[in-house]
Amino acid sequence: MDQSPPVLPELKNLRDSIDNIDAAIIHMLAERFRCTQRVGVLKAEHKLPPADPARETRQVARLRELASTAQLDPDFAEKYLAFVVREVIRYHEAAARELSEKAG
Numbered sequence: 001m002d003q004s005p006p007v008l009p010e011l012k013n014l015r016d017s018i019d020n021i022d023a024a025i026i027h028m029l030a031e032r033f034r035c036t037q038r039v040g041v042l043k044a045e046h047k048l049p050p051a052d053p054a055r056e057t058r059q060v061a062r063l064r065e066l067a068s069t070a071q072l073d074p075d076f077a078e079k080y081l082a083f084v085v086r087e088v089i090r091y092h093e094a095a096a097r098e099l100s101e102k103a104g
């Protein structure tokens with residue numbers, strides 16, 4: 001028998017929405033990484049550096065502004081971007097290594 005306490009209908013509704021939002025975020029992140037994977041290959045092929053700090057500065061300013069408008073903590077938005085970009089740069093570095101190993 002189910003021993004868990006009854007969940008309030010509102011709590012259940014909110015959790016259903018949270019689950020939908022988390023699913024959307026995962027799908028959007030997957031799309032973003034599909035794009036950055038290709039960017040990594042292009043950068044490796046054209047011998048461009050994995051990181052572009054000037055681009056990141058613009059992205060941070062833009063996301064902080066968007067976060068403010070959306071009433072989301074801008075520091076959180078900046079941390080999110082830094083977390084994602086750090087991972088992307090790791091992939092870019094791996095793509096560059098792979099290409100230079102292939103070239104011999």
Ligand SMILES: O=C(O)C(=O)C[C@]1(C(=O)O)C=C[C@@H](O)C=C1
Binds near residue numbers: 053056059088089
């Ligand atoms: O736009 C680029 O040049 C990318 O490599 C993508 C990206 C990003 O994930 O948004 C990642 C690393 C760069 O430092 C800047 C931005």
